[in-house]
Structures are given as C-alpha cells and as structure tokens.
Amino acid sequence: MAAYAGEVPADTVREDIRNFLTSRRASLTPEETGLPDIGGRRRVSGLRRSEVAQLAAISVEYYTRLERGNVHGVSADILDSLAAALRLDEVERAHLTALVRAANAPRRATDRDGGASHVRPSLQQVLDAMTGAAAFVRNAHLDVLATNRLARALYREALDTGEQPPNLARFVFRDPRARRFYRDWEGIAHDAVGSLRVEAARTPTNADLADLIDELATHSAEFAGRWDAHDVEYYRSGRQLFHHPDVGDLDLDYDALEIPADPGLTIVTYTLALSAPHAAAFTRLQESAELR
CATH class of the missing domain: 3.30.450.180 (Beta-Lactamase)
Structure with missing residues (x-):
C-alpha cells in the first residue's frame, strides 16, 4: 500500500516510484511517442526501458536505476526529461516530483496538514x-x-x-x-x-x-x-x-x-x-x- 504511517520506509517509497513509472511506461506505445516499432515479439506491454531511456536522452542503466526507485541526487532536468518521455500531464509530473522528494527527505514526524x-x-x-x-x-x-x-x-x-x-x-x-x-x-x-x-x-x-x-x-x-x-x-x-x-x-x-x-x-x-x-x-x- 502506498500510504504509510510514521517514518517512511525507504523500500516502500522506492516501490511507489517503481510502480508509478512502470505503469506510465506500460500505458504508451512506440507509435504514440514517434519511435519506430522494430517488430518482433514484445515481452512487455507499452514501452521498453530502452525506449524510455532513448526518449529521455539518458542511458538505459540510469533509467533502470530510476525505475527501481533509486532517485538519490536526481536533477530537476532529468525529471523533466523523464516526464516528457513518459508524456506525463501536470498532475503526474507533480506526483513524480513529490515521490522523489519523499524518497530523498530525511526521516520526519508524521504529516497532519492534509x-x-x-x-x-x-x-x-x-x-x-x-x-x-x-x-x-x-x-x-x-x-x-x-x-x-x-x-x-x-x-x-x-x-x-x-x-x-x-x-x-x-x-x-x-x-x-x-x-x-x-x-x-x-x-x-x-x-x-x-x-x-x-x-x-x-x-x-x-x-x-x-x-x-x-x-x-x-x-x-x-x-x-x-x-x-x-x-x-x-x-x-x-x-x-x-x-x-x-x-x-x-x-x-x-x-x-x-x-x-x-x-x-x-x-x-x-x-x-x-x-x-x-x-x-x-x-x-x-x-x-x-x-x-
């Protein structure tokens, strides 16, 4: 479950990031993003990791790291490129930013304002x-x-x-x-x-x-x-x-x-x-x- 109480478990935040990026990648096809479909059997629904990396102008290894929830030190420019590659709308971009912020934040007291x-x-x-x-x-x-x-x-x-x-x-x-x-x-x-x-x-x-x-x-x-x-x-x-x-x-x-x-x-x-x-x-x- 992506809501959690008390101190934020790092593994839970990483799982949220992984699930979000994976779900957005699965919702796109090469045709929608202007990539050529090289044919052959696709083992995943939607885009491959390599295709997202190509669209975001980053290495496959770096994108794989991000999709696994390892977002320590990721820059705003990289997040913008990733959001554009995955065609995230305004709400989705803000959501990804919030997840990255939670992953990189120090442990903190329970939030209450919302x-x-x-x-x-x-x-x-x-x-x-x-x-x-x-x-x-x-x-x-x-x-x-x-x-x-x-x-x-x-x-x-x-x-x-x-x-x-x-x-x-x-x-x-x-x-x-x-x-x-x-x-x-x-x-x-x-x-x-x-x-x-x-x-x-x-x-x-x-x-x-x-x-x-x-x-x-x-x-x-x-x-x-x-x-x-x-x-x-x-x-x-x-x-x-x-x-x-x-x-x-x-x-x-x-x-x-x-x-x-x-x-x-x-x-x-x-x-x-x-x-x-x-x-x-x-x-x-x-x-x-x-x-x-």
Missing part, C-alpha cells in the same frame, strides 16, 4: 453567503468539514452517515447509494482515488490517511484495483451529474478552490450549468434547502 479538521468561523460565513450555490469545505482526505444549506440538501445522503466528519471517499466506495447519486460514478471514483494518491505522495507519513486508504482497500475491491493503477488526479472544475433522491437529475458545474490561508482545505462549489436541462429540479432543491 487532514486538517478545523474550519475558521469566517469560512463558514463565506459558505452561508453563497445562497445560489451548493458549497462545502473539505480537506485533502476528502472529509467534509463545513457546508452551507444548499450543500446539505444536495449531499444529504453522503453527509447522513453517522460519522464525523463524513468522508466522500467512504461514501463513493462503501455506500451503495453512491452509484445512484453519481450518474457518472466511474468518473467520480477515478477522481477520488486519484486525489488521495496525490495526497499520499505529498504527505507520505500521514497516519490518518494511511488508515483511510487501508480501510478502503480492505473493504472495496473497486478501490483496491483503482489504487493499484497509480493514476493521479486533481479535482478542479467540470460538470458533475447527479441523481438526487428527492428532485431527480441535476447537471451542475463544480469548482474546487484551494484556500491559501488554510493549507489542505478546499472550497467546492456547485452551480447550475448554463445549458442544464434541470433548472426546475435545482429550484426544488433550493426550496427544500430553505425549509430545513
């Missing part, structure tokens, strides 16, 4: 002022820490779990209602796992996060399979498709806004999409929120 549990009163005031948007504050572990009235109406099932704080990843993977609530359950499941993997690399000694990941992997084969894929994701903006138990289908635009004054905390807002066909349902949701 699991912040306190919301300042002024943030609650900001949420309450958003009367036309559903809005909540979550931490990097996907715990929901504060909501406004419309968010409580929208996420009623996810919040009504008996646990404090409620956790969206638990809802997605352990509550059967989630598959009905999220019309694109596959997409939200991908985003949830990808977000947690980014955080696991950023705060590798966070015991609370390690416990959450272990719990989800133990109780959800869906989560375990997606975790092992080593995909990473930022939940930033887009359109989320819901089926609300009271008002029906809703197509809402979302934006995730990080809070610079509170590292690890994010305000997530949902507003009615301009072209959404469900304006009447959103109005009914607002009316129900006002009655609560």
Whole structure:
C-alpha cells in the first residue's frame, strides 16, 4: 500500500516510484511517442526501458536505476526529461516530483496538514453567503468539514452517515447509494482515488490517511484495483451529474478552490450549468434547502 504511517520506509517509497513509472511506461506505445516499432515479439506491454531511456536522452542503466526507485541526487532536468518521455500531464509530473522528494527527505514526524479538521468561523460565513450555490469545505482526505444549506440538501445522503466528519471517499466506495447519486460514478471514483494518491505522495507519513486508504482497500475491491493503477488526479472544475433522491437529475458545474490561508482545505462549489436541462429540479432543491 502506498500510504504509510510514521517514518517512511525507504523500500516502500522506492516501490511507489517503481510502480508509478512502470505503469506510465506500460500505458504508451512506440507509435504514440514517434519511435519506430522494430517488430518482433514484445515481452512487455507499452514501452521498453530502452525506449524510455532513448526518449529521455539518458542511458538505459540510469533509467533502470530510476525505475527501481533509486532517485538519490536526481536533477530537476532529468525529471523533466523523464516526464516528457513518459508524456506525463501536470498532475503526474507533480506526483513524480513529490515521490522523489519523499524518497530523498530525511526521516520526519508524521504529516497532519492534509487532514486538517478545523474550519475558521469566517469560512463558514463565506459558505452561508453563497445562497445560489451548493458549497462545502473539505480537506485533502476528502472529509467534509463545513457546508452551507444548499450543500446539505444536495449531499444529504453522503453527509447522513453517522460519522464525523463524513468522508466522500467512504461514501463513493462503501455506500451503495453512491452509484445512484453519481450518474457518472466511474468518473467520480477515478477522481477520488486519484486525489488521495496525490495526497499520499505529498504527505507520505500521514497516519490518518494511511488508515483511510487501508480501510478502503480492505473493504472495496473497486478501490483496491483503482489504487493499484497509480493514476493521479486533481479535482478542479467540470460538470458533475447527479441523481438526487428527492428532485431527480441535476447537471451542475463544480469548482474546487484551494484556500491559501488554510493549507489542505478546499472550497467546492456547485452551480447550475448554463445549458442544464434541470433548472426546475435545482429550484426544488433550493426550496427544500430553505425549509430545513
């Protein structure tokens, strides 16, 4: 498991790097990278190590060392070349950098910032002022820490779990209602796992996060399979498709806004999409929120 508590075991970090690089290499073909396919039987899916080394302009021996997780002293230029060779996107590049940083960092105390549990009163005031948007504050572990009235109406099932704080990843993977609530359950499941993997690399000694990941992997084969894929994701903006138990289908635009004054905390807002066909349902949701 790529989340771990206390001091970071060096072997675990190296395994994370190896699995990430191997999975990215396996996702590419010579044709996609402009390399000639010399034919013959390929014993590996995706690119060979020698092909990645060629694309990154480094020796095969050096790339093999990196893929084994031996990244001591690796330069930013080499990481940039490797990221370009593997066609990593912005999130994947940041994830690789975080893994390398964790591998090279001295042993340290347990990280806690990503699991912040306190919301300042002024943030609650900001949420309450958003009367036309559903809005909540979550931490990097996907715990929901504060909501406004419309968010409580929208996420009623996810919040009504008996646990404090409620956790969206638990809802997605352990509550059967989630598959009905999220019309694109596959997409939200991908985003949830990808977000947690980014955080696991950023705060590798966070015991609370390690416990959450272990719990989800133990109780959800869906989560375990997606975790092992080593995909990473930022939940930033887009359109989320819901089926609300009271008002029906809703197509809402979302934006995730990080809070610079509170590292690890994010305000997530949902507003009615301009072209959404469900304006009447959103109005009914607002009316129900006002009655609560």
